Structures are given as structure tokens and as C-alpha cells.
Amino acid sequence: MTPTSSPLPLPPTHHRTGAVAALALATLMQILPAGPAAATEFNLPQGPNRALIYAKCRTCHDLQYVVESKGMNASAWDGLIDDMEGFGVDLTPDERKKIVTYLQTYMGDTPPPAPSATPEVKTKVDGASVFAENCTACHQEDAKGIPETFPPLAHNSDLFLARLFPVKVLLNGMTGALRIKGAPYEGEMPSFSHLSDAELAAVVNYLRQSFGNDALATKKMAAVTADDVKKLRQSPMDPEKVLEYRASLE
């Protein structure tokens, strides 16, 4: 297998029903805000700092709680984040402010601004920042994770199982009975497909060079590009299948 080949066939129904299904999903998220959906896949309104909600809230619960709470007034959102900090979400004052502002603006009791045609795109993407903003709520700032719950990203040879394996994990999430070096990890890795191609590529490249991971590379691997990520988006996988794929690489 070459590093860039797609190791798994497309889901069998993809070509036949993909477009319709995608429409159905987009519609579901728009018209059934209080309706059921699988963990981690809620499509929150585009707006500044939207990704922080995905980054900080999903450690404990999926975003249906946020979606079902849509319509709360500004002071209620502000008070609620105090509550959540009590329960364990660890926010810097700046992150707290950004999260509260996003929720008050886009999930509040007044009509949100008209959605912009294109998602927020950062002009300069830096892997260290992507990691700090999106990964540390679970994997921790030192990337050491939490024993038995969230695996370390430091000294983690998973990053080199295959050139695009980490991208697949980021795009699709990974669920099931994960064991790394014999140790079980029960936390659920949600999808981070809401991040841009460039951000996802940058964070993978950053992690491969940081936290002692550079010493683990068994062979030279070309850096992941935004174009790699873009292509992989076309081949979504079940998060359970990502774990099976991981097993096939070990």
C-alpha cells in the first residue's frame, strides 16, 4: 500500500445516495434543531469562534444540549458558562468571552446576523494554535491526555501508522474499544470536520514534529497538505470503521 492510497472502499451507498443524503442531513440540522442526531455531528451556525464550542463542550456532552438550548437570553448563556466551568470545562478568560459571545449571538433569543456565504477562514494557519484551541480540552495542553479516557498525543506512534491516518481520525472521529500499547481509552473522539482543510493539515504536521513524536517516525512521511484533507472529505467513514482501519495498520 502506498502512503497516499485510499485503504478502504467507499461506503457502498455513497455514490447512489450521497447527494440526497447530504441534503437530508443539512436539512435535518436546519429544520429539526431539537431533533435527535448522532453525537458530535451538529452543524452550528457559522460565526466567529464557532469552533471553540466544538472544542470545549464535547469533552462531556454532544452539541445537542447546545442546540436544544437555542433561544436562551444573553444573561442565561453567560450564567450557564459559569455553571459549566464549575462542572469542569477549563477556559481562559479570552476563550470564555468568545464562547459566551458566540452563544449569545447565534443561539440567543434575538435573531442572529444573516449567515455569511462562506465559513470563517483564517488567513494564517498555525498548527500549534490549532492544537491549543481545539485539542487540549481532552488531550491536555501537555498532550499527555487523561489515563484511560483520552489518549496522549505526546509520544504517540499512532501519528505515523499511515500518512493520512490522523486525518481520517480528525475528519470522521474514532469510536470503539481503543487500546494503545495495551492501555484502554474510553473517551469518544468526535469529528473535527468543521475545521478547514488547512487547519487539519497543519495540526497533523505540528503534532508529528512536537511532543517527542518526531523521534517516532519510522520512515520519512511527506507533510499532509490541505489538498490531501480536501480529497479525504469525499470519502467519509464511520467512526467505528476508523478504529478498524487503525487495527489493520498496527
Place this chain on the structure above:
Amino acid sequence: MTKDQKSGSMSRRQFHRLAGMTVAGAAVSPTVARMAAAATPNPSDIIAGVNPTMIIHNAKLGVMETPLTLLRDHDITPKELMFIRNHFPPAGKQAWMATTDAPMVKEWNIRIGGLAVRPRTITLKDLEGMEQVKRVSVMQCAGNGRSFYAAKAKAPGGQWKHGGLANVEWEGVPLKAVLDKANVGPSVEARFLTANGADESPAAKGADLIKSYHLEDTALDHAILAIKLNGEPIPAVHGGPVRLIIPGYYGNMNVKFLNELSYENMQSPTPFQSKAYRMVNKPVEPGKFTTRDYDLGNSHPTYGFKIMSVIFAPLAEDKVKAGPVEIRGVAWNDGTAPITSVKVSKDGGKSWEQATLKLSDSPWAWHHWSLKTNLSAGTHTLRVIATDSLGRTQPIDGTALWNPKGYEWNGVDLVKVTVS
């Protein structure tokens, strides 16, 4: 067509597959809307064994409520229809939470200590060897009915309708008998009994769900350490292998995966005791009092159920023909006083008729009521109100008890039915 699609739903796996594909600005057409409605995850793929029509509030945590159209079919709620509200899985036991099968447990220890001279551990085997008692009782989420508060101001979290409600039979050993047997020798300073379970927050700085009860709380006289639900070992999603059951108390007070009881001189400092699951002592107004404003002085834990009654039939979904109709449902309270009256209105509350109330043997169970009457063709607004022997009753407008977290809803129920 797969089996899942036939059941009007789809598997989690299928859903994720769709979820990976996003299309911006998709047009909404009735056809697509219908498909979208079908594209929901199947609750029984999230927790094997639950009814596939359960209403999900959080798939990650397996939080789901019961549709009343099914809840009404049983006096004792079967486990596949029992609502589920969990905060975190027990440490290392995520797999327990994916099924309504009871966990296979060989050993389970409950430490009893705190301010005690002889702390000790009792085991599941110890409990099994003691005299068992049964408690048929309502289990109800403190947030049951939260969605109805939105008429005044939206409260955060799962927007529960009436389906965070069940009536089940617990079986186990009286708490007092366990404490007597353990004989740990509580200190004279002890004022609270604190219960902790094996669940743990995944967050590095996550708070633990711990509950404290006043030692003199008479509800503890009826509490049991339950090891069976409806005659079978308790599924972990309902708190097995051992759950503290305090009949008549809101769900969160009934600690799941119980593994510690301790005597304390103060209530647990966890925000689950001091901030969350609390009811304000006096009415408050949206915008003027938020979730951050709770303290031990202005609020109290969500102890006993407020008196409540719910219409089970007819519901808005039912096809009702003009003529004789039986309006029926259930009523319940905290079990400390019998319900004495249930009245039903067919005209939105202008006039009321006494319903026939059939009290259950257990004071903590729900009690069925019914009214045989006639409904003419057209739209009718049905309402029901219960009163108990202490004179406790329900507010006509439940939002009068609005609180920032949306707990303890007991507003007079309202069902609009169309009769043809």
C-alpha cells in the same frame, strides 16, 4: 430497504456516514424534509435494547425520553421504555452504558465511612444476603417538563416534555438496615449522609456527581439500596449494579453505581450539590437570576416530586371520534400524602369535572385516573389538575414557578385534541 429504515429510523453507522457529507445552503423541500425526519439515529443503536422510538436528548451520553404514546401502555414501565439520563459512565465501564442488559458484576463494593469510627466496606453479596423489600415508585427527571418553561424563558439543556417519567419496581435492602448492619459508628458531628457513585467526569477538572441528605430526612426511612429493577438486575444505564433509591425523590437524588456512603458534617461541596439540581426557594425572574446565582441559602436540592398529573389519552396524535371518550392519565406526588382529587377540563380550564382516581398500593407509584365523558366534533383543550390531602396542587400556569434550570415543572397539563 434495511430493517432500520423500515422502522422509520437509521443506524448510528448510517447516520455518521451521512453526517460526514455536508452541503452548504441545501434547499428545503417537503420531500427532503421527510427524508430528514427519517435520517435520525436509532436510539437502540446507541443503547442496545431500548425502544427505537425513544426521543434522544444527547446521543453521546445516551440521554433519552419516552414518548407518551408508549409510556401509557404499561402500569409498570418496562426497561426498554424507561427514560435514561446519565452524566458520565462509571470509570472504565463505557461498555456497560451501551446496553439495557445488566452488567455482569462479580464484585461490587460500597464503602461506608466519613465521620465514623469504624469505616467498612459492604459488598453486593452482603446486600444479596439481606432481607429484600420492594418499592414501586415513580422515577422522574428533575428536568422533566423543562421545555414548557420556554413559554416564559428558555431554560438550558435537554428540552424534556413529559417523558422523563417512569413507574417501576425497585427491589433491594433498606438503607437503614444497611447502615445498622455496617455499624460504622457515626460521629455526633455528622449531619449529612453523602452518596457517591462510580461515574466520573472525563474532564481533567471535572466535578463529581455526589448528593447529600440531611440525616433526619424522613425520606431516608423508605430508601433502599436497590439491586433489582422490575425483578431483574439493574441495567447500568439505570444505575446498576447498585442504585440508591429514595422513593418520591427526583431522579438525580437517586445515586447510580453507588459505591460510597459517608457521614459528613456539611453537604458535599460538589457543584452537583451546591449549584446544579437545585430549586429556588422563591420565584425568580428571567434575566434577573441566572444559573450562577444559586447558593445554599436561596435554593434547595430537588428533593421530593411536586404533585403532578399528566394526560395519557387522548393525545394530540390520537384520532378521536365524536361521542363517548375516556380521558385518562396518571397523577403522582412525593408519596407523603395521598392524592385526593383529580379534575379534568374539556374547555381549557373554564369548567372542571371530577375524574375517577384509582390509588395504587404504593404511595410513591403513579395513580391512574379516568373520566368517561363525551367530546363533540371540533378542537378541545383538555387539562387536568391533581390535589393531595395536604392541599398541595398544581399551578394553572406552570411558568409561575419558572427557574433558570427548568426543574420541577408541575403546571396543569394541556392537550389539544381534534375530534372528528
